[in-house]
Amino acid sequence: MREIEVFIDTEEIAEFFYQELMKRGYIPTEEELEDLADITFDYLLDKCIIDEDTEE
Template identity: 70%
Template sequence: MKEIDVIIDTEEIAEFFFRELLKRGYVPTEEEMDELADITFEYLLEKCIIDEELDD
């Protein structure tokens, strides 16, 4: 299986969720969006879909 580099940006995740929730009639706060983005990132880590790499 080929390995590829994928950059996951929690700010981009938050923006995506915000747009999708607005389409569905929800108006989340910025704090709620940040929490959802963090939870999504942690989920991807837990499922081993991504690996976290820290910048030096």
């Protein structure tokens, strides 16, 4: 299988959730969005869909 490089930005995930939840009639707080983004990131790590890059 070929490896590709993907950058996952939790702020972008939070914005995506905000827009999608707004469409469905929910108004999440900033803290809730951050939690959802972190949970999503952790899920992707757990499923080995992404690897965390600690180089910065």
